[in-house]
Amino acid sequence: MRIARWQRLDGVIESGFIHDDHAIPLPDGRPVDVLIHAGLPTALAVGRELIESRDRTGWRPLPTVRLVPPIVPGSIRDFVTFEEHVEGMVKRADPAATVSDAWYEAPTFYFTNPHTLIGPTDTLVPPRTAELDFELEVAAVIGAVRESDGRHMTVERSAQQIFGYTIFNDWSARDLQAREMKVSLGPCKGKDFGATLGPWIVTADEFTDRHTDDGLLDLDVEVEINGEIYGTDNLTGMSWSFPEMIAYASRDSRVAPGDILASGTAGRGCLAEIWGRTGSLDPAPLKPGDSVRITVEGIGEILNTIGEPRASLPEVPAARRNSGRLRAARQ
Numbered sequence: 001m002r003i004a005r006w007q008r009l010d011g012v013i014e015s016g017f018i019h020d021d022h023a024i025p026l027p028d029g030r031p032v033d034v035l036i037h038a039g040l041p042t043a044l045a046v047g048r049e050l051i052e053s054r055d056r057t058g059w060r061p062l063p064t065v066r067l068v069p070p071i072v073p074g075s076i077r078d079f080v081t082f083e084e085h086v087e088g089m090v091k092r093a094d095p096a097a098t099v100s101d102a103w104y105e106a107p108t109f110y111f112t113n114p115h116t117l118i119g120p121t122d123t124l125v126p127p128r129t130a131e132l133d134f135e136l137e138v139a140a141v142i143g144a145v146r147e148s149d150g151r152h153m154t155v156e157r158s159a160q161q162i163f164g165y166t167i168f169n170d171w172s173a174r175d176l177q178a179r180e181m182k183v184s185l186g187p188c189k190g191k192d193f194g195a196t197l198g199p200w201i202v203t204a205d206e207f208t209d210r211h212t213d214d215g216l217l218d219l220d221v222e223v224e225i226n227g228e229i230y231g232t233d234n235l236t237g238m239s240w241s242f243p244e245m246i247a248y249a250s251r252d253s254r255v256a257p258g259d260i261l262a263s264g265t266a267g268r269g270c271l272a273e274i275w276g277r278t279g280s281l282d283p284a285p286l287k288p289g290d291s292v293r294i295t296v297e298g299i300g301e302i303l304n305t306i307g308e309p310r311a312s313l314p315e316v317p318a319a320r321r322n323s324g325r326l327r328a329a330r331q
Contacts, residue, residue, distance in 0.1 A: 231268030
């Protein structure tokens, strides 16, 4: 089943199911969270009841609503699990570089901003950047967590916590990101201005026959720029499965219902990966007016257009260089 959130023409946000090109709202204006926290079996039962109901007065044709991110996540962990992508990215800093041995030891992730998500057809308002990029990713949505409370889970237990899957585009300002990474902390303003999530959550039961023997999803992914195919890959290129990523995230920590765990960028799933291999900004960075379409087999597609950056923003001063003054004060 497909579970979504949408905005009506009067501005009201509703949650529910997508079926037969219609949006079917949950009763009494209930949010999508009630399905996530209830768990997948209950959500499927609710969906079947609404779809099979003879009363279709609340059904809304899809063209009459605007899809928004299908969930308001409590957190977003964005992993980096595609070796091909990492190989290209490390060469941006050093053409002779290879993937670090440390990368192979455990699935690395960072937390990104859940408050700047945009919908599957929204216009992206970027920061002022000369190196705007996209990232083709798939994300798992965590459902009801029982017994373990989402802590210290096994891989097998983690697989049971996956409610469904959606598409994730982790937009990136690579010039801002490059400066930030020199501080040895991680990306911040190069990432947190926007990410696309959608178009809906496809429940995990739809993919039971699409797993490999080692738990990877066998799904084709593709990205287009301005209508031209740029890159294709398959999720079997991931070096860790989603259950393995979830189990690692839960170690000495907790994953909760509504959390998002993203795969990281697929091979040829962004521009910077190719820039690292060519040593130049070719293909060119994204610019206002460009469109990026991401398609994932079994889930659907998202299509966003790049808008103009904001005209002006308040300036923030550079650091106060206090180290000399502090040394003098100690003497």
